[in-house]
Amino acid sequence: MEQLLENFSLDLFVKQTILFVALIFLLVKFAWKPILNSLNDREEGIKDALDAAEKAKLEMENLQADNERLLKEARAERESMLKEARDMKNKMIEDAKEEAREEANKMIAQAQASIESEKKAAIADLKSQVANLSIDIAEKVVKEELSNKDKQMKLVESMLGEATLN
């Protein structure tokens, strides 16, 4: 302790205190304040720039997501349009087929009807011709049969015999 006190010099203590306090004030004014202010400004600037970059990145991501969505929508729309077109095509073909079938059926039916009527006319014609022919034949036969009186009489008798009077 005595050694410590002997080492202590009040003169130097006073000089050091005055010089050091002066040094603090000078350095604060000319060095620490401007240095710390500039460092703070710079750090703030870096932070702002980083934030801005982050924001830009987010925006970019949003934009990309939008693009993706739009692309997907467009693709879906194309898909649906294609499907619609295909459906329509199929339907048209189907319709056309149906129509053709109906037309054909109609034509067949018409043809059948006309065949039927032709057939009927032919049959009627045939019938009338057969009737005429049979009348002619019958006339000729009757003419032949009724050429004498006896035979006429006999016929009348047989017919009368057949005709039962009730």
Place this chain on the structure above:
Amino acid sequence: MKASLKKVSFLSICLVWSIFTYALGSSEGMKSGDNDPVNTEEEVNDYIQHHVKDSHDFHLFDYYSNGEKHEVGFPLPVILWGENGLTAFMSSAFHHDDSGEVVVERNGSRFVKNHGVIYELEAGAETVEFDSEHHPVNATKPFDWSITKSVFGILLMGLLMLIWFGGLARQYKKKAVPTGFGRILEPLVIYVRDEIAKPNIGPKYRKFTGYLMTVFFFVWFLNLVGLMPFGFNVTGQLAVTASLAIITLIIYLFSSNKHFWSHQLWMPGVPYLIRPLLAVIELAGTLLIKPFALMVRLFANITAGHIVVMSLISIGILMQKDMTAFGSTTLSLVLAMFITLIEVLVAFLQAYIFTMLSALFIGMAVEEGEHH
């Protein structure tokens, strides 16, 4: 790293050179006296004691030729405030005398220098007389405003800090990132702010960075300068460390808040009977123990470092008989180089610890209590 290596290699060159001259001197025969180099145990002890103290002139080294001692150095101004007002002269007027023999007469006052202290003789006294404890009896001590070796160191380092950090501050006006030497200083400034001020003080750190930065760089640079050959032991002066510790004390006392004092004087959460006892302990800690510890830690570490380095160098002189000149020189060189490297670390460490503890004490004083 490169700079410190350079410094160490420079130091070792100086070591080799100084030991070589010692070896030459001692080979002529081991007689002690004023006209031969420092080569006995007592002389080495005196030399070391003298070296760690402040002095009135800047002594670089001695050399001996033809049995005569030549001191190389330069004088520093002596400024005294004594009986007859202000007196100023160069320290060379004492002719390197440190035992009170040379009397300097200026301005109607007579001055002598004894063990690094300048005394003013009482009126009529021609020579200084000492009592049995070697204190002068017929002289008073004037207030000493001299630019001593330590004051020279403080002024030089203050000037360098103003130039370096002022230059760094000016660089920011032109560019965002400093170049040259400023690029080395900037990370150090950021280090002190982010690793010492911010974590220990908290959100109010900005107000105290001025002091913390100044004290950190002042102590660190002066510690390093103390390690250099021909350097000065400023941070190993008790008066300097006491001044720094008391400035820390004043700062944390004046910035302390109600919360701090309520915990100092009437500690909540402990039994009422213990509270006065705790208050005494806390007050002793705050007002005495903390600044005292700051003061002694820095002083003792730096002084001890100087003494150890010089003792290891003196191995080269004192152990020549046992180990031959080559052996003792090699041993002292290797050990001194090793310790000097450690001292480079200690120089930083002590500056860091002083600043960190100052920040911690300030932080305790300005801390806002959690409102229960």
